[in-house]
Every structure is written in structure tokens, then in C-alpha cells.
Amino acid sequence: MSNDPVPLHRVLTEMLRHPLRLLRGWNWKAASFSAILRSLFFLFANLHGTHHAAARAVMTEFIYGTFAAGVAGAALQRLRHAEPVRNTAFVVWLGIPSILLTAQALVHRAMGTQHVRTGLIASFIFASFASGFNWFAMRRGAFVIGEQRSFARDLLLAPKLIGQFLFTPLQR
Template identity: 30%
Template sequence: MTRTEDIHHSITEADDLEELREKEIPLAEVLRSLAGHPLQIITRWNWKSALLGAILRASFYFTVYQASRESLIVTMTAVLVELSFRFFTSGVSGALVQSFRRATPAWLAILIVSVSLPLFSHTVEFITHYSQERFFSNVFPASENNARTYAFTISVLFSALSAMFNLFAMRHGVLLVGAGKETKSLGSDLKKIPLLVFEFVTYLPILILRFIGEGKLLYALGVFVSFGLAVGSILGGFRGKWSWAWTTALGAWVLLLAWTLIVAAGMRIIQLRAKS
């Protein structure tokens, strides 16, 4: 029996991907497992992602609504509405992301996660907040300064980034649930997150600089351009406005360029200090 057949056989028998011990699992087999055993997303509901996701999103909505000068009661209504569904959806999303942590090729797994999860979570988010303001505004006050629109739009990008970070963290053994010995306490995970955040936000700049150093300028340009196009497509697509697409793409390119220069300067300083 070949290696591929062996993996296929074990996945066919397993009710949960976390029962497998392979370090890498073909993406097609991950999708096959999820289709054949969808309940693993519920039984492996990621309470860590649920807790952190609910807190972060509630804080995010509170900040955006207050920045939009909404009244406190409107702000707290939006926060409570967000909490009402986010705790559940974040747990499901976390379980789904965890299912892809060993999927190969990694880039395709990242693409699927960064597109499918925002699509799922923001469909729920839009319906919930829209229904609250459209049909229940006489009970739960609606926003008066378009705060919901601003919050929803920015939240889409936040979801894509958080989905990618969760996958990045889970590939490093953090925020796992139901993964046997690999599962650590929440406290242990939280201690590792600051370093992971740093590694995550410097990943693209370091990758671009590495390609430049190796003379692969087209690769570096491809990474740079793809980042802006992805950000613009996500925000423009969900907002349904071309102006949002190209302006956010330009903003993403400016930020990535500036951050890459900062990272390059930091790496240069470290190299000089190491030589001295």
C-alpha cells in the first residue's frame, strides 16, 4: 500500500482529523474528511477561538461605534448582538481552521480559509445586525451614524487576517482543542501569542526581502502585488464598491511597502550589531 493510499485509508476510518498522526495531510483528503464527517466541527468546537473571538469582536464593535459617535445604548446593543452569535461562530470557525492546520499545499489551505471563513461568518454577521436594525429597532436601537456599515466593512478584513493568523498559530501548536498531547492550556497558548503575532506580521516582509536577496524579483513583486489585490478584493467585494477595492488595495500596498522597509532596516541593524 502506498503512502497516499495509507493516508486515504486512515482518513476514511477516522471520525476526526485530529485522530490522525500524519504531519501533513493532502488538502483533498482534508476536504473529504470534512464532507464525510461534518460533525467533527461541532464535537471539536474550539472554545479558545470562541472566547478570544467574542472578546475581540465585541471590543472592535464598541470601538467603531464609539468612534462613530453613536450613543452608548446603541453601542452596547451592537456589542450584545455581536456576542449573541460570535461566540458560537468563532468556535465553529476555529474548529474548521484547525482542520486545515496540516493540509498541504499550505498556500491553498490559507487561501481557502481566508476566503471561506469570512464568507461564512460575515453572512451570519450581516443577517444578524441587519435584522436587528431593520426589524427590531423599536426594541433594540439602531445605529444613527452608519456605524454598522463601517464596522461590517472593516470587520471583513479583520476576519480574513484573523483566519490566517489562527491557521498560522495552529500550525505552531497554539489554540488547539481536542488535539491530544498537542493541546495546551489557554494560559500556555496566550504566552506564545505575542511572539507568533510578531512572526506573523513580519512573514510577508521577510519573504519579500528573501526573494529580493535571492534575485527572484518577480517572486517578490508577485507577493507584494497579490497582497494588495487580496485586500482590495475582500473589502471591495463585500462592500460592493469598486472605489473601496482600489483605495484599500493602494492602502495595503503603501502599508506593506513601509513595513517591509522597517523590517529591512531592523534586520540590517541586527546584522551590524552581530558583526560588532
């Protein structure tokens, strides 16, 4: 994929016309980070219930989170060169997490998860920041699938990227 800027509307149109391409581009790097953390939100939200309910919520979230984060990672990878950057940031920070939250709520309701609200709130906040961070890192070449950089190297760069993410204003 080229590093040339791409109009945001073109990237979004492509994703809407060919959503299965996001499945083929499933980003296992994004999925591996997200699934574990998101499962913990539902574990803590369901600790005061039965152990069975907590375990079921964690497993539901782990399975859903792995799938969803990989698809979201594929979308973020496609959006990494989209412009204008501020409009793309809106899609990344609010649009993608909102879509994930809707699907997540449906999955947990179907599975009978108790105390869904607390887990969903925490998960949305996490998804928003994770989406923003992954996009930020991907714009710098990290956590990208299909390129030569190894996952181990991405992990070594993660502390530096997190620092830059927290202390760097939105840039082109």
C-alpha cells in the same frame, strides 16, 4: 490528530459532509479572543447612535462572535495540516471570513443593528487576519483544542507567534 499532510479537498469535503462536527469541535480558545475584539468594532461603529443601540450591537456581536469564532477555530484546526498550503491559505484568509461575514450581516440585520457597514468592514479585516494568525499558530501546535498544551502556555507563546506571523513568509 496526525501531523501528516492531508489534501485540502479531503478536509473541505469532510467539513461539508459533516458540518455538525465543527460544532462538536468548537474551539473555545479562538472564541475567547475573537468575541471581545469583534464586539469593540461594533461598539465604536455605533457610538454616535443611542447607548441602547450601541449596547444592542455589542451584545449581538459578542454572542454571534463567540459562536462563529469557535466554529471557525474548529475549521482552522481541521485545516492546519491541509495541503497545498497556498490553496489552504486562500480558504483561511478569504473563504472562512467571507462565510462569517455573510452570516454576521444576516444576524445584525435581523437584530436591527444600525451602522452595520462600518462594523462589518472592520470585522471582515479582523476575521481575515485572525483566521490567518490562528491557522499559523495551530500549524505550530498552539491554540489547538484536545491536546495537552494549556491555554496559559498558548498565551505565553502568543507574542512570539505574533512576531513570527508578521515577519515569516508563508511556509510549508
